[in-house]
Amino acid sequence: MDKFTEFKNIVTDPYAYCRKYKEETGKKIVGYTCSYTPEEIIYAAGALPFRLFGTDEGIHRADMHLQSYCCSLVRGILEEGLSGRLDFLDGAVFPHTCDSIQRLSDIWRLNVTPQFHIDLVLPVKLNTTSARQYLIDILEKFKKDLERALGVKITDATLSDAIKTYNQIRALMMQLYAIRAQRPEIMSGRDFHSIIKAAMIMDRQLLLKKLGEIVAQMQNAPGSKIPPGTKKLVLTGSICSHPDIYDIIENAQGVVVWDDLCTGSRYFEGVLDEKAPPLEAIAQRYLDRAICPAKHVGLTDRGESLVQMVRKHQADGVVFLLLKFCDPHAFDYPYIKEMLDSENIPCMLLDMEEQLPAGGQLQTRFETFIQIL
Amino acid sequence: MKKQISEILKIIVIFLFGKFKKFTLRFKKSKSMKDIMMVYYSEAKSARLTGKKVAWITSGGPVEPLIAMDVIPIYPENHGAMIGASKMGAGLCETAENMGYSSDLCSYARSDIACATVNGGPIGGLPKPDMLVCCNNICGTVLKWYEIQARYFNVPLFVLDTPFCHTGYSDEVARYVRSQINEYISFIEKACGRKFDYDRVKKVGHLSFQGQQLWQAVLDTAANKPAPMSAFDAFYHLALIVTLRGTPEVIDYYTALLAKMKDRIARGIGAVPNEKYRLLWDNIPIWHRTRWLSDKFASHNACLVADTYTTAWCGSMKYIDESNFINSMAEAYTRIYLNIGVDEMAKMVINMIDKYDVDGFVLHSNRSCKPYSFGQMDIQRIVEKERGIPCLMLEADMVDERTFSESQISTRIDAFMEIIKERKKHSPANETVS
Ligand code: SF4
Ligand code: SF4
Numbered sequence: 027m028d029k030f031t032e033f034k035n036i037v038t039d040p041y042a043y044c045r046k047y048k049e050e051t052g053k054k055i056v057g058y059t060c061s062y063t064p065e066e067i068i069y070a071a072g073a074l075p076f077r078l079f080g081t082d083e084g085i086h087r088a089d090m091h092l093q094s095y096c097c098s099l100v101r102g103i104l105e106e107g108l109s110g111r112l113d114f115l116d117g118a119v120f121p122h123t124c125d126s127i128q129r130l131s132d133i134w135r136l137n138v139t140p141q142f143h144i145d146l147v148l149p150v151k152l153n154t155t156s157a158r159q160y161l162i163d164i165l166e167k168f169k170k171d172l173e174r175a176l177g178v179k180i181t182d183a184t185l186s187d188a189i190k191t192y193n194q195i196r197a198l199m200m201q202l203y204a205i206r207a208q209r210p211e212i213m214s215g216r217d218f219h220s221i222i223k224a225a226m227i228m229d230r231q232l233l234l235k236k237l238g239e240i241v242a243q244m245q246n247a248p249g250s251k252i253p254p255g256t257k258k259l260v261l262t263g264s265i266c267s268h269p270d271i272y273d274i275i276e277n278a279q280g281v282v283v284w285d286d287l288c289t290g291s292r293y294f295e296g297v298l299d300e301k302a303p304p305l306e307a308i309a310q311r312y313l314d315r316a317i318c319p320a321k322h323v324g325l326t327d328r329g330e331s332l333v334q335m336v337r338k339h340q341a342d343g344v345v346f347l348l349l350k351f352c353d354p355h356a357f358d359y360p361y362i363k364e365m366l367d368s369e370n371i372p373c374m375l376l377d378m379e380e381q382l383p384a385g386g387q388l389q390t391r392f393e394t395f396i397q398i399l
Numbered sequence: 400m401k402k403q404i405s406e407i408l409k410i411i412v413i414f415l416f417g418k419f420k421k422f423t424l425r426f427k428k429s430k431s432m433k434d435i436m437m438v439y440y441s442e443a444k445s446a447r448l449t450g451k452k453v454a455w456i457t458s459g460g461p462v463e464p465l466i467a468m469d470v471i472p473i474y475p476e477n478h479g480a481m482i483g484a485s486k487m488g489a490g491l492c493e494t495a496e497n498m499g500y501s502s503d504l505c506s507y508a509r510s511d512i513a514c515a516t517v518n519g520g521p522i523g524g525l526p527k528p529d530m531l532v533c534c535n536n537i538c539g540t541v542l543k544w545y546e547i548q549a550r551y552f553n554v555p556l557f558v559l560d561t562p563f564c565h566t567g568y569s570d571e572v573a574r575y576v577r578s579q580i581n582e583y584i585s586f587i588e589k590a591c592g593r594k595f596d597y598d599r600v601k602k603v604g605h606l607s608f609q610g611q612q613l614w615q616a617v618l619d620t621a622a623n624k625p626a627p628m629s630a631f632d633a634f635y636h637l638a639l640i641v642t643l644r645g646t647p648e649v650i651d652y653y654t655a656l657l658a659k660m661k662d663r664i665a666r667g668i669g670a671v672p673n674e675k676y677r678l679l680w681d682n683i684p685i686w687h688r689t690r691w692l693s694d695k696f697a698s699h700n701a702c703l704v705a706d707t708y709t710t711a712w713c714g715s716m717k718y719i720d721e722s723n724f725i726n727s728m729a730e731a732y733t734r735i736y737l738n739i740g741v742d743e744m745a746k747m748v749i750n751m752i753d754k755y756d757v758d759g760f761v762l763h764s765n766r767s768c769k770p771y772s773f774g775q776m777d778i779q780r781i782v783e784k785e786r787g788i789p790c791l792m793l794e795a796d797m798v799d800e801r802t803f804s805e806s807q808i809s810t811r812i813d814a815f816m817e818i819i820k821e822r823k824k825h826s827p828a829n830e831t832v833s
Contacts, residue, residue: 091776093794095503095766125539128563129773132741135565136777147562149575150535150542156582157560160575164562167571320539322558325550351503353769357543360499361550 029240030217033224040227044076044114047229054176057118059103059127061293062148062318064165064308068119069230070180070188071172076115077226078103079267082381091133097351098379099265100126107138117142117175119168122150123320124354142175144168152313153323161309169305185304191230192298198237199225199294205244207283207339210256212249215272215282222289252281257399260336261285262362263347264318264355268382271347278392283339286332287347292316319354328358329365336371342399344373372399435648436638443471443526452529452591455548457541458641459711460534461559461732463607463724464584466645467600468591472532473525474642475544479507482514483686483798485521492799494519505767506798508544515551528554530590532583536561536738538770557586561733565740568730576729597725604724607645611713613653614640618713620660621704622755625669626677627660630703631693632670634684640712671702676819679751680706681778682763682771685793687800695809699816705755707748711736714747741774745781752786759819760790767796789822791815 036043044055054073058065065075080102087108088101106112118141120131135143146168149157169180199222206213221240225233252258257280261271265288275282285291296311316331317323336344344366348355359375366373374395382388430438446453454465458476465472482488488506494513496502502509510520518524531554533545542558549556559579562572584595617636620627628636636656639649663669678696680703685692696703714736720727736744752760760782765772779790791811795803 092773093764093766093776096769096773122563123539125770126773128539128565129741129770131565132774133777135740136742145563145565147565147572149562150539150560151558154579154582156575156578159578160562160571163571163574167569319543322542322546322560325546325556348501353504353540354543356501356504357508357540357547359501361547363499 029243030220032236033217033220033228036224036228037220040076040079041111041114043227044074047074048114051229054116055114056172056176057112057115059118059120059130060123060318061288062121062123062312062321063119063146064168066185066188066192066298066304066308067165067169067172067180069191070184071176071178072184073116073176074229075226078106078112078118079223079265080104081106082267091137095351097126097349099267099349099352100130104130104133107134112138115141117144119144119146119172121146122148123318124352126351126353144171144175148312148321150320151322152317158309158313161312162305165305165309182304186300189298189300189304189307191234193300195225195230195234195237196294196297198234198241201241202237202244203284203291203294205241207258207281208251209247209249210252210276210281210283212244212247215276216269219269219272222293226289226293255279256281257343257396258283258339258341259396260332260339260341260344261287261290261347262332262344263287264349264352265289268378270382271376271388274389274392275345275396277389278396280392280396283341284335286316286328286335288318292318319358326361326365329362332362333365333369333371336366336369342372343395344371345395346373346375348375348377350377350379430648430652432636432638432652435643435652439642440522440526443473446471446526453526454530454532454590455525455528455545456532457534457537457545459537459732459735459737460532461580461583461728463603463645463728464587464595464600465532467596467603468587468593470530470587470591471526472642473528475511475525475548476507477638477642478514478520478522478525479510479798480638480684480686481522482510482520483800484689486687486800487520488687488798489801491517491519492801502799503766505538505540505544506796507767508540510798512544512547512551515548528552530554530586531556532559533557534559534561534732536732536735538737538768540769555586555590557583559583559732561738563738564734566743568734572733573729576733577726580725580729600725603645604719604728605721606647606650608716608719608721608724610640610644610646610649610653611716611719613650613657615710615713615716617653617657617660618705618710620657620664621670623664624677624756625667625671625674626702626704626755627663627668627670629670629693630680630706630709631684631689633706633709634689637709637712644712669702671697671700673700674702675700676759676816676823677702677704677755677757678759678761679704679748679755679757680708680761680763681748681775682765683708683768683797685763685795685803686797688795688803688805691805695812696816699812699820701759701816701819703761704757705751707736707744707751710751737770741777742781744774745778748778748782749785752782752788757788758823759788759815761815762790762792763797764792764794765797766794766802767798789815789818 055076056068056073057076057078068075085105088105149160151157259280259282296315298307452470454470456472462472491510491513495509514520531545531549533541535542588595643649715731715734718731762775
C-alpha cells in the first residue's frame, strides 16, 4: 500500500467517506463551492467542510434548470445536489464569485431541500477600506448564520484553534508542493492532485497528521533533481478536475512546478495572523491572497503575479486551463497572454469542455508545446 | 495647434447650433429620439473641444452624480444595442474573437472591446472616456469588461460594488454601498478637479426620479386593451431613460410620449392592429431581429405588451427617497431586477402577468447574458405553476446573429401561438367577451 492510498480512496469515493465519517463521529458536514469559503469558521463550528466538485457524468437533472451555455462545474454541482447523492450534507454555503455561481445558489436554494443554505455575499472589490470592513461584517454574519443553522456557538477560542490548524495544514501543503517542484520524481502530479483534492474533503485533523508524515518522509526520501531535459510548467485557471493532465504532461517530459488554480495554490497560500482578531485574520488572507478573476484588486495584478510565479519557480512555460463558458477567466486570458508574450514566456491554451479531448490528441499537443520550450 | 482646435470647435458649435435650430423648428413639441441621440453623441464626440469630461458607465450605474458635475455619460451597452440593431454584431464579435476573446462571452462586451480598437460600428466608435464607472448590479461581466477598457484607454476606473441580494437587503450591504457613494463622489471630484455640487445633484436626482415615474407611466399604458404600444416600442423608447436619466430632455420626451399613448387609448388604437393575444417578454431584446419578431407575433394578432427588461430602469423607484437622493441611491441601485434572487424575479414576473393580463410568456434565453438567463427555467416553472399560462423559451443572442435560425424560431413561435389560440378559445373569460 503506497503512502497515498488513503488520499486516493477518499478522492475516488468521497461520498462513501463522508457517510462513514458521519456515522462514526456524528459530526455535521457542510458543502461549499469555492476557495473563498472561510473553512476555518465551519471547522470552528465543529463541522466538516466539504468541497463540492460536481460530476461530469450522467447529467440530466441539471439540464432542467440550466441552459446549454453554463460551465460544467456549475452544472455538475447542481446535478449532484439534485440527485440526492449529497444527502449526507447538513447544508451548503455559496460564496459569491461569478454570475453562474450566483445563480447556482438561487437554483440550489429553490430546488435542493431540505438542507440549510447560506449565501455568503463577499465583496467583489478587495482593495478598499470599506470593502475590507464589509468583508469582516459579512464574515461575522456568516458566523451567526452558521451558528443558527448548526445549533452551535462559535467562540473566539474555537476560531483561534481553527486558524492554527489551518495555518499548519496550509504550511504543509506549501512545503509538499515545494519539495515536489524541486524533485518531481518522488511524487507524481496525479498523486499531488489527489492529496489536494482530499484536503478539501477529509477530516482536517487526520489530514494534518498525514500531511506531516508525508512531508517528513519526502524530505528524507532519496530522489534526484529534475531530470535534465524536463520542462517546468505553471498551470493557471479555475479548477483542474482532470488528473490525466498531469500524466500527459509528465509523459511529454514536462512537470508542473506551481499553479494558480482554485484547487491549487489559491487554496493553500496565505498565512492567517494568529494574533489578530480571528475574523479579521480570515478577511486579511483573502485581501492579500492571489485573486480569482471574479474579484477586483487592480488592473494587472493577476498577470503580474503569474509572471512572478513563473520567475520564482523558474518555469519554462504556462498552460491556461480554460473551462468552456467560464466568463471571468476568458476575459482575462488575452491580456495575461499578452503580458506573458512580452516577457517571452511561452504559453498554451487548453479549452476544456466537460470531457478532455481524446488522449492521443492532447498528448501530441503537449509534446509539441513542450518541445518548443 | 491652439488655433486649429478653436477652428474645429467653431465648426462643431455651428454644426451643433444649426442642428439645434433645425430640431426646434421641426420638433416644436418634442424632439425625436433620433435627433436627441444624435445631439447627445455629437456633444459627447466633441467633448475634447468643449472641455467636458466623458465617463463610460454601465447601464445600471449611478449616473446622477456625473450629470450634476457636467460629465457626459456614455453607455457602451446602449452602443452594443445599436451595433446589434444595425446588424454589425457578427463582424465586431469576430474581431474580438481574433483578439483572443472567447465567442461565449457577452456580445455587448465583445463588440464594444473590438469597436474601441477599430472605431467601427454604426457611429464610428464611441468618444474616448476620461474615466470609467462600473456598477456590478447587473453582472460580473461588466467588471471584467471595464477592467479591459481601463487598461486599453489608461483612465481611472471606479467600481461600485453592489452585493447581490439573494434574499433581501442586509445592514452590512447597506453600510458598504452607502460608503462607496462617498468614495464615488471623491472619485468624480478628483477626475473633474473641483468640489462636488450637492445642490445640483438634488435637482438631477429629482429629474431622474421624475423620468423614471414617467417611463413607468408610459409602460403602464400597455395595460390597456388594446395596448397602445408594444414591448418593441418600449425597446426603442428605452434609450433615453438609460442614457439621459436625470436631464430635462427625458421629462419632455416621455411627457409627450405619454400624451401620445393616452391619445391612442382614447381613440382605441392598438400597437398591433388586431390585438387578440397579449404576451410578456423576458430578457434583453434580440436586437438584430426586433422588426422580424414584431411582425412575426403581429401576424398572429399577438402583441408583446410588456417585458421585464425595460421596466428594470424604473423597478427600484420604491427605494428612492426624493428628499435625500444621494442617501437612497445606495439601496435603489443595489436592489435592481438583475441583482435579486430568482424567486423574487419570478414574483415580479407574476405581478406583470396579472397587471398586463397576458396570455403567454416568451423567454429569450440569451447566450450572452448568464445572470439574466440562468434561473429562467425555474422562473418558467414557477409561472406555469402559479398562473398556468403557456411559456416559450427561445435560445438566441442579443447582438451576435451568427447562431440565429430564423426558420427554427419561426416554427416554434407558430406552435406556441397555436397553443395560446386553442386555450383562449376554451377559456371561460373568452366566453363572456362579446
Ligand atoms: S468562475 Fe468560471 S469555472 Fe468557476 S463557476 Fe464561475 S464560470 Fe464556472
Ligand atoms: S448583457 Fe448581461 S452579461 Fe452582458 S453586460 Fe449586460 S447584464 Fe452583463
